[in-house]
Amino acid sequence: MLSTPFCTTPHTPETLASLITTTKTINHLHQIHAAAIRHGFNTHPLINFKLQRSYSSFNRLDHSLTLFNLTHNPNVFFYTSIIQSLTLNNLHIQGIELYIQMISQPVQVQPNEFTFSCLLKGCRLEFGKLVHCHVIKHGFDRNMHVRTGLVDVYSRCGDLVSARQLFDEMPERSVVTLTSMITGYAQHGDLESARELFDEMTERDSVCWNVMIGAYAKYRKPTDALTLFRKMMSVKMKPDEVTLVAVLSACGQIGALESGRWIHSYMHNNGIRMNVHLGTALIDMYSKCGSLKDAQLVFNKLKNKDVVAYNAMITAYAMHGYSQEALVVFSNMCRMHTTRPTDVSFVGILNACAHSGLVSIGKGIFLSMKVKHNIEPSIEHYGCMVNLLGRAGYLKQAYRLVKTMNINPDPVIWGTLLDSCTLHRNVVLAEEIVKFLVDNNLANSGTYILLSNLYAATSDWVGVGRMRTMMKDHGVHKEPGCSSIEVNNKVHEFVAGDMKHPDSAKVYMMLEEVNGWLKDYGYTPQTDIVLHDFGKKERARSLEVHSEKLAIAFGLISTKAGSTIKIVKNLRVCLDCHEVTKLISKITRRRIVVRDRNRFHVFEDGSCSCRDYW
C-alpha cells in the first residue's frame, strides 16, 4: 500500500475523480477508494458517483450497491447511474424499485430525462408502459432520447403499432430512433417495412446496416443479405465484427464458400480481431460450405470457446457424418468446467448418432439428458430419437416413443416416422400411422406426400393415384426442390425442371450427355418419389430434372475439369439422385459435395461418404 502514490500525495475531489475515471484495474480502484475515505471525501457526491460507475464498469455491482446504501441522500446522478447499472444487469425490477424509492423520499429527488432513458433500456412491455406513464407525467415525452427509448421498448416487445405511432409523432428522429424502429420490424419478421424505413434513411451508420443485413440472415434470405452487404461495401461503409457474423451466416445458408473465405481474409487484412462470435460464425460457415477441415482449423485455434462454439463444431461433425469426432468434442465440452451442454448440444449429438446408426449410444445420451444434465428433452430431441431409431429400422420402438412421450407430437415428428417407414418399405405401419393421423384430425399436406412416396417406393401406383387425388382435392403443394452452386463468387440457383438460368440450353445439353453416359453404365432411373410435377411429364423424364441434377450439370460445364463440385439443396436428396450422383462422380472423376437439408454427402469414385445411410 505504501508504494502507491495515493497515500501520500494530497488530493482534491477533482484530482481523485479524474483518477477514478482513468483507472484500469479493480485493485487500483480499491486503492483510490481507500485514499478517498482517508481524505474524508466518502460523502462527496461526485466522488461516490464516479466510484459507483467505475465499480459497475468492472462488473462489481455488489460494490456499487454497498456504496449506494452507505450514501445519505443520493442525488439524481447517483440514482440514475445505479438504475443504469441495474438495468444493464437485467435487474429491471430493482431498477424500478429504486426509482419508486427516489420519488417517494421525504425530500423528493426529481427524475430527469436521463433517469427515464436508463429505466427504459432493455425493459419489458409491462414495465415499459409503467415508465411511459411517468415519462408523460414528468413531461419528458418529447425528449428524443426518452422517446427513442419508448419506441425501442414497444418495438422490441412486438407492439409495432404503438412503436410506429410514437415514432411517427416524433418532432425529430435520429439514426438511433430509425434503427430501433427497423429492428422492431426486422426481429418480428416484417422485412418489407424494415427495408422501407432503411431505404428512406438519409444517413446510415454501421449499426443500421448490421440490423438490416442481420435480419435477412436471420430470416433465411441469404441472397438479400449478401446483396445488401455488397451495397454496404460499395458506399464505403466499413463492416465490423457484427456485420461479418451476419454475412458469414448468410454464406453458410447458401453454401457460398468463396464469399465466406473472402470474409475470412477481409478480417485478417482489416485488423478485425478473431473472437468467439466470429470464430463460431466461421466454423458454421465453413462446415455448411463443405469445408470441414477449415472449420476444424478455426475451432482448434479459437480461444475462450463457449458452449455456442462447441455446439457449432458438434453440429459440423454431425452434418458431415463424423459421429465419433462429434462425440469426442461433446465429451471434451462436458469435461470443461466453464461449459455445460445445452439443449442444442443434444440436438447436435443425437443427430450425429442418427447419421451413423449409433442406436445404443444415442439412447444412453438421451437418457442422460434428464438424469445427468437436468435438461428436459424437447420435441426436437424426441424427433432426433425417432429419426435415430426409425432410420436404424427400429420402427416399432420409434412409434412407441411417439405414442408414449409426454409432449404432443407435431407434424414434423410424424413426418420423420413416416419417412422411416418409406425407407424400410413398411406399408402396414405407415398406413396405421396415417389412419391414426386422419382419425385424430392431425393429417396435413406432408402426410399425403409421405404416404404417396411410400406407395411409389413399393410400386403401388394405385395408392399413388389415390394420394394424388386426395392432394388435388386438398390443394396440397410440395415445396419445390432448389439447388444452388457457387461459381466465381456468384451463386446460381436451379429449381426442379426450370429453364430460367441464362445457360439453360447448355445445361440441358450437358444433362442429355450425362444421361447417355448413365445408359452406357446400364443405369435405369428408379421409379421413386416424384410428385411435384406429376401428370405433366412421365416419371422418368421428371426424375432427370431434379434441381441438383441441373446444378451438377451446370457445375460440369462451368468449372475446371477435375475440380470439386459443391451443391446446396433445400430438400433431402432422393434415392435416384443419390445413385446418379455416385455414378457421375465415377464417370467424370469429380468429387461432388452435396449439402441437403440434413447433412453432407461427399461423392467420390462411385460411392458416398454417408455410406448410403441418411
Next chain:
DNA sequence: ATAGGGTTAG
C-alpha cells in the same frame, strides 16, 4: 457528472 439502436449454434 448522466442517456437511446446491432452479434453466434439446430
